[in-house]
Amino acid sequence: MSDLKAFYDGFSQAVQSLEPDAYPQELAPDNAHRFAIYRNNVHRGLCDALAAAYPTVEKLVGKAFFRELARQFVGAETSRPGSLALYGNGFSDFIAAHETVASLAYLTDIARLERARLEALNAKDAEPLSASHLAGYEDVLGAMQLHAHSACRLVVSDHPVLSIWTAQNVSDSPKNIVTQDETVLITRPYMDVKMKLLTRGQAAFSAAIFNDDCDVETACEIALAADSAFDITRGFADLLVCGAVDARIITDTGVSA
Incomplete structure (x- = not known):
């Protein structure tokens, strides 16, 4: 078993190596050129997967430079998902x-x-929270701790990330980008990925709920402190409409739905 493990470890290290002459010590030297072809195919596949996962980054730095970044990343990363569809975590x-x-x-x-x-x-698929789920729980809504839907992500940035992404991917979008921080809510209603630029109040409200595990009442207080014009009713409704919240609710009063 130890010999087999040593073989697999050596094979894996040689596949990951960026050295063109690298090959497993257990492999006969006559087969080194065949292994090189295999390793190059593996690296090319991973680089292609990275380009597919980060197309806007590739546009911003150019194909040639991105290819070199990808090559270095492939040689440096130490863990990979079982599917190429999710390759590139840590990029x-x-x-x-x-x-x-x-x-x-x-x-x-x-x-x-x-x-x-x-x-x-x-x-993974999950049922999003809707207004109908909350019927009968109005009196305890403020104490509820909501949880992000499995397909919900919140990206907080000091840069205009959504504006830059849109300028690169939407043909009729404005090209004059204002330098500002942007918070983006990403959801997948009806199996289609959507991105929503949040106001300062919406960003504070969403971050308090999804990142800090605050209850709804506390999240509202944080949002109002960040933006006195924050509309609590609309802010909460927006999260429901875009499918950002998981239908499973747990409150500190023990109520669940």
């Missing part, structure tokens, strides 16, 4: 630490946005 952190593109501060958050879109697209 935003890789970009943030990369000395060549570290100065492009917004690029990391563009990668985070695209990763969130990918996760939302591939998330």
Whole structure:
């Protein structure tokens, strides 16, 4: 068993290596060129998967440079999902630490946005919370702790990430981008990924619920502190309409739905 493990470990390390002459020690030297072809095919497939997962990042840096980033990422990453559909987790952190593109501060958050879109697209199905679920619970609504739907993601950025993404992907979108922070709510109503730019109050409300596990009443207080014009009723309704909340509700009063 130990010999078999050593073989698999060596094979895996050689496949991941960026050295063109790398091959498993257990492999006969005469087969090194065949292994090189196999390794190159694996790397190409992973690079293609990364490009498919982060198309806007590729547009921003160019195909050739993205290919080099992808090649380095493939050689550096240590864990992979079982499906190529979700390949590339950690790419935003890789970009943030990369000395060549570290100065492009917004690029990391563009990668985070695209990763969130990918996760939302591939998330498991679950019933979203609707107004009908809340019938009869009006008196305890403020104490409820809501949970994000499995296909809901919240991306908080110091950069205009949605504006940049839209400028790159929507042909008739404005190209003059205002430098500002943006918070984006990503959901998948009716199996179609949607992105919604949140106001400061909506962003504070959503972050309090989904990131900080606040109850609805506390989240409303936080939202109003961030934006005195925040419309509580509309802000709550918006989350329901876009399918951002899981239908399973747990409150600190013990009520569940």
